[in-house]
Amino acid sequence: xxxxxxxxxxxxxxxxxxxxxxxxxxxxxxxxxxxxxxxxxxxxxxxxxxxxxxxxxxxxxxxxxxxxxxxxxxxxxxxxxxxxxxxxxxxxxxxxxxxxxxxxxxxxxxxxxxxxxxxxxxxxxxxxxxxxxxxxxxxxxxxxxxxxxxxxxxxxxxxxxxxxxxxxxxxxxxxxxxxxxxxxxxxxxxxxxxxxxxxxxxxxxxxxxxxxxxxxxxxxxxxxxxxxxxxxxxxxxxxxxxxxxxxxxxxxxxxxxxxxxxxxxxxxxxxxxxxx
Amino acid sequence: xxxxxxxxxxxxxxxxxxxxxxxxxxxxxxxxxxxxxxxxxxxxxxxxxxxxxxxxxxxxxxxxxxxxxxxxxxxxxxxxxxxxxxxxxxxxxxxxxxxxxxxxxxxxxxxxxxxxxxxxxxxxxxxxxxxxxxxxxxxxxxxxxxxxxxxxxxxxxxxxxxxxxxxxxxxxxxxxxxxxxxxxxxxxxxxxxxxxxxxxxxxxxxxxxxxxxxxxxxxxxxxxxxxxxxxxxxxxxxxxxxxxxxxxxxxxxxxxxxxxxxxxxxxxxxxxxxxxxxxxxxxxxxxxxxxxxxxxx
Numbered sequence: 001x002x003x004x005x006x007x008x009x010x011x012x013x014x015x016x017x018x019x020x021x022x023x024x025x026x027x028x029x030x031x032x033x034x035x036x037x038x039x040x041x042x043x044x045x046x047x048x049x050x051x052x053x054x055x056x057x058x059x060x061x062x063x064x065x066x067x068x069x070x071x072x073x074x075x076x077x078x079x080x081x082x083x084x085x086x087x088x089x090x091x092x093x094x095x096x097x098x099x100x101x102x103x104x105x106x107x108x109x110x111x112x113x114x115x116x117x118x119x120x121x122x123x124x125x126x127x128x129x130x131x132x133x134x135x136x137x138x139x140x141x142x143x144x145x146x147x148x149x150x151x152x153x154x155x156x157x158x159x160x161x162x163x164x165x166x167x168x169x170x171x172x173x174x175x176x177x178x179x180x181x182x183x184x185x186x187x188x189x190x191x192x193x194x195x196x197x198x199x200x201x202x203x204x205x206x207x208x209x210x211x212x213x214x215x216x217x218x219x220x221x222x223x224x225x226x227x228x229x230x231x232x233x234x235x236x237x238x239x240x241x242x243x244x245x246x247x248x249x250x251x252x253x254x255x256x257x258x259x260x261x262x263x264x265x266x267x268x269x270x271x272x273x274x275x276x
Numbered sequence: 277x278x279x280x281x282x283x284x285x286x287x288x289x290x291x292x293x294x295x296x297x298x299x300x301x302x303x304x305x306x307x308x309x310x311x312x313x314x315x316x317x318x319x320x321x322x323x324x325x326x327x328x329x330x331x332x333x334x335x336x337x338x339x340x341x342x343x344x345x346x347x348x349x350x351x352x353x354x355x356x357x358x359x360x361x362x363x364x365x366x367x368x369x370x371x372x373x374x375x376x377x378x379x380x381x382x383x384x385x386x387x388x389x390x391x392x393x394x395x396x397x398x399x400x401x402x403x404x405x406x407x408x409x410x411x412x413x414x415x416x417x418x419x420x421x422x423x424x425x426x427x428x429x430x431x432x433x434x435x436x437x438x439x440x441x442x443x444x445x446x447x448x449x450x451x452x453x454x455x456x457x458x459x460x461x462x463x464x465x466x467x468x469x470x471x472x473x474x475x476x477x478x479x480x481x482x483x484x485x486x487x488x489x490x491x492x493x494x495x496x497x498x499x500x501x502x503x504x505x506x507x508x509x510x511x512x513x514x515x516x517x518x519x520x521x522x523x524x525x526x527x528x529x530x531x532x533x534x535x536x537x538x539x540x541x542x543x544x545x546x547x548x549x550x551x552x553x554x555x556x557x558x559x560x561x562x563x564x565x566x567x568x569x570x571x572x573x
Contacts, residue, residue: 002379005376005379005381006376006377006379007372008374008376009372009375009376009377010373010377012372012373013362013365013369013370013372013373013378016364016365016369017362017364020364020365021400032497087359087360087361087362088356088357088358088359088360089356089359089361091323091326091328091354091356092354092355092356092359092414093339093377094328095326095327095328095344095349095352095353095354096349096374096377096378097349097350097377097378097379098377112519130427131459275328275329276323276328
């Protein structure tokens with residue numbers, strides 16, 4: 001399979017770049033430091049809620065991941081196409097018998113793998129610490145595993161969206177700016193807008209029927225809902241039982257599993273329009 | 277199968293024609309220089325041949341296949357102008373990437389790096405390479421998998437004379453092995469000796485496409501005889517006798533058509549010891565280029 005060979009060639013080169021420019025080390029360090037700090041700081045209510053410490057730790061880390069993982073994913077991906085164009089290497093890359101989808105896939109494999117390492121190590125260290133200090137049950141261990149898996153999916157979504165912006169921007173600097181705006185929209189403004197709509201609507205039709213679905217459509221919120229609704233004890237610890245109950249169980253997982261494909265499809269469409 | 281065949285290629289960009297009825301053929305083993313001012317359409321033509329940009333009319337065939345198609349991409353090698361590779365990677369890693377993309381699983385990367393003189397720097401980061409070394413690495417990826425057609429955009433820009441010489445030696449080997457080579461460049465004096473044919477683009481039109489000799493004949497540019505007089509007083513006499521122009525105290529410049537050269541030399545030899553030296557300058561590529569591309573306009 002020569003397509004596999006080409007994807008692997010791109011992925012190998014990208015992985016070497018991430019290792020050598022210390023991106024992998026720095027991202028992993030950031031994840032470890034933030035995850036450990038948050039799960040220790042959030043461990044106070046353990047006794048009052050009647051859950052083990054790992055459960056509280058996962059709830060804290062879920063909140064952290066919603067902000068940090070899209071940011072890391074965009075940081076790693078915003079330069080993927082624009083950087084090659086800036087260096088004058090894009091035309092050369094595209095003169096080889098590799099399709100644009102293969103080039104993007106190769107980069108995505110390396111970028112998502114690097115994010116996965118950072119997530120698994122970061123959450124693993126923090127989770128291990130919580131287990132050592134306060135114990136864990138089958139439910140909370142399962143919640144930790146789900147947090148790692150969904151974090152990789154969330155990262156993949158924003159890696160793909162980063163490629164979209166990188167293709168549309170035309171230069172690295174513009175791509176960086178657009179990425180910051182995208183992060184702000186998905187992670188902060190979207191929720192604020194929903195909150196405003198709910199406040200204005202009161203207990204109307206939007207709040208009762210449309211709101212949970214609109215919320216799930218955002219991958220960052222789907223990530224939060226899946227992790228919190230997936231485990232009753234985590235929901236208790238996060239104080240979010242109500243919001244999670246309004247939707248069928250499959251809604252948030254479906255959204256988060258679909259989003260990486262959608263993002264990648266958009267990225268391929270945007271990359272195809274790039275003329276080096 | 278001809279490696280490159282362009283016929284009546286037309287491309288418009290925001291209303292103006294950037295390529296206007298351009299036809300060009302490059303045979304196996306031929307080295308063709310593509311000349312033209314900045315913005316004359318050289319890079320656009322190369323990108324069209326690579327399938328990176330579309331054309332609005334005419335046809336381009338790379339070994340009989342459409343530009344950008346799988347078989348065409350496998351047949352073509354490309355060296356972009358001033359390419360910068362990922363500085364964090366080593367030369368060997370970058371070459372391994374391109375070998376993987378080209379499907380050259382068993383390419384001997386060490387031998388290729390040695391061929392372009394990068395054996396010692398193969399495992400150093402590209403960030404530490406000089407401009408010449410990066411250009412050599414670019415050339416190494418051109419040599420991957422014996423291309424049928426090589427498109428080189430300003431391959432010698434920024435290179436020192438020794439590197440230029442090495443680079444042209446590699447290009448000569450490539451052509452000798454049957455690769456059709458198209459070189460877009462401004463370095464006219466190098467191309468003069470190193471190419472078999474000259475194609476000149478002017479505002480998107482192909483205004484010349486022939487061997488240097490044929491172009492010189494077609495242009496009818498004068499041969500310049502530079503005569504040095506034995507003494508100051510003789511210079512004016514020589515200028516008057518031969519119809520030349522005195523350009524300083526003892527030098528005279530005589531311009532004549534190729535056919536008139538021998539007559540002028542006879543007349544000069546008739547002047548005996550008044551003439552100290554004669555230098556004959558046939559029209560060079562620079563003169564031809566200026567003629568066909570319309571001076572500085």
